[in-house]
Amino acid sequence: MEQKIKELLLQHTKELFNSDISDASIQFQSTRKDVKGDLTLVVFPFAKVLQTSPQLAGEKIGAFVADRCEELExxxxxxGFLNFTFSPAYxxxxxxxxxxxxTFGRAVEHSKPMIMVEYSSPNTNKPLHLGHLRNIFLGFSLSEILKAAGHEVIKTQVINDRGIHICKSMLAWEKFSPINSKGERETPSNTGLKGDKLVGKYYVEFDKQFNAEAKQIIAQWETDDFDGTSTAVVDLYKKFQVALLGKDEKAQQAIHDKIKDLSKNETTLLREAKDMLVKWEARDPQTYLLWTTMNNWVYAGFDLTYQTMGVDFDKLYYESETYLLGKDIIVEGLRSGVFFKKEDGSVWIDLTAEGLDEKIVLRSDGxxxxxxxxxxxxxxxxxxYPSLSGMVYTVGNEQDYHFKVLFLILEKLGYAWAKNxxxxxxxxxxxxxxxxxxREGTVVDADDLMQEVVDKATEITKERGHLDGMSEQxxxxLYQQIGLGGLKYYLxxxxxxxxxxxxxxxxxxxxxxxxxxxQYAHARICSLLKKEDSGAELVLVPxxxxxxxxxxxxxxxxxxxxxxEAASNYSPALLANYLYELVKQYGHFYQTIPILIEPNRDVKSGRLLLSYNVAKVIKSGLSxxxxxxxEKM
RNA sequence: GACUUCGUAGUUCAACGGAUAGAAUAGAAGUUUCCUAAACUUUUGAUCCAGGUUCGAUUCCUGGCGAGGUCACCA
Incomplete structure (x- = not known):
């Protein structure tokens, strides 16, 4: 209807306004609740063109549309607002x-370009936490919304499974895991721990031991004992000590931090971890086996969590498989002059013309x-995916700068899709x-949190009753659906x-x-429809x-x-707020209008069908x- | 310090530059012989400050105050 009026105005722009009007100047909005009308046109832009008062301009446009639009009552x-009221028949x-x-609301499948949505992308050392929950629910929901809007969507994540941090937990497990009576170290199966939790535990353990060792080294240095420390480090340490004198507290703290870093680099633990990374990159069989084993524990743990969350992926990317790919591109870009090399061999891109800095793209060691x-x-x-047209990265805002740079580089490399x-x-x-x-242990674990909300839902649902005749299963x-539904909606x-x-x-x-x-509104409607289930098909009669x-x-x-709108704004929140609005509207209707006790059969089935369609949209929107x-709760 | 995001009822969130700034929660008061009271109905209460642009500013611009984030040959 909005479209129809818009076209009407655009087609008759000459006779109405005696000049051209732009598409953008036709602004519709929904009519305020306390005013009569179904759709509102903002008149101010036209008043200007017509050089009359908004009142007269509105009258003129209103009369014009009324003459040509039979749905208008x-x-x-x-x-200065023109409020249209449509006919009951409309x-x-x-x-x-x-x-x-x-499938009301959903666009034709694959009628829009293919988009890849990346979300989750966890670090294999750390179990998923509250921040991931927002990320994952957002990414998943956006994917569903884009699909509903007609896009073909590929859901993906890139798993950060490579680097020194992985070696840390591997090393800690090898060194510190207790050995049981059968001579085995801790595994998910012999401890009953989820794989990601077990690996996470050893990552924390590494940090603990590593910090303790660093502390010891500093203590040793403080007694002027530099046994086993290289002269370069000793010199640096002495320099810091001198710098400590006569500085304010803040500067002193900064120097202490530097000393800490210095000591950390001297720990045997870090050295061993670095050695392990070298071995890993050289595909040392033993290291590789350990790496594969521990990663598989983590993946099994993550899978469980994803399952509880009700999310999935179409395609996975592993950093260990992709980390070499970028290098060739850099070499190519170096040749074409997108990048430049510094004296020490590191490769950079100059983005100062774009208002950004120089950014390193390859280390001096290659x-x-x-x-x-x-x-x-x-x-x-x-x-x-050759038909892929664009990509959405669901990543926290602390990486805003990173992605600005990334997209700019891709554009400079000549990829047309970079702008998508x-x-x-x-x-x-x-x-x-x-x-x-x-560090402070204030991380909210994803599994714990989900369990907690389900427990709460269980408690309250049991209290309410309404569960007669339902199987345990x-x-x-139901408890899962309610608990998780609440959590997802909240985020x-x-x-x-x-x-x-x-x-x-x-x-x-x-x-x-x-x-x-x-969910309650949906369940209520379902129960309503069930009660009326007389076998006869409901028919919609005016x-x-x-x-x-x-x-x-x-x-x-x-x-x-x-x-x-939610799709083009990448915002599930718009949909959430709409559903809430709809349900409130229904609650009001349900309270004021009798349904099952309505004597007139046509009116009754009309109201039931209206309710049915509300439930349909709630269910669709929630999904x-x-x-x-x-259907019951 | 440079760059960047943000600042709305006591609290948590809404509001393409549009009408009298909406909700939820907390507080106060009510609704059940009748379709699920996880509901519904009343009610108290807010745009950080100072300018500017505009018919119209929570929204845009400038300055201030306050809070986050980024400024690694980490990922």
């Missing part, structure tokens, strides 16, 4: 067409840095106690770009603007629409445009958020 101009037909369309492999991975992906790469930069998740810090599934309803506060208490709330509130019914239909009718909609 009336119009009214208030304060709204009834709207309901009819929504009802006919089982090894790859972070961005090198990102360049390689991106190019690799486009060759894996988008960094879905999301804000950090804070706790009421402040930032999450692994059904109940457990998704906030604009991704913004940093958000995670309040553990609120995240398990079941009332208000929450996931279970939406009936007089009440105000609440019209408002509901209006709300339903905007679902498709919400999906495309795009990765949330399930139970």
């Amino acid at each position: 009336s119009f009214e101009v208030i304060n 709204w009834f037909n709207m309901l009819h067409s929504i009802n006919e369309n089982e 090894t790859a840095v972070y961005i090198t492999q990102d360049i390689g991975t991106a190019i690799d992906r486009f060759s894996d 790469c988008f960094h879905l930069s999301y804000g950090m998740v804070d706790l009421p106690s402040g930032k999450m810090k692994s 059904f109940r457990n599934r 998704l309803k906030v604009d991704p770009k913004k940093r958000m506060l995670f309040n553990p208490e609120e995240s398990v709330d079941l009332s208000g603007n929450t996931g279970p509130f939406l 009936f007089t629409l009440q105000h609440e019914e019209k408002e509901l239909i209006k709300c339903l009718s905007s679902y498709p445009s919400i999906i495309s 795009l958020l990765g949330i399930e909609a139970p």
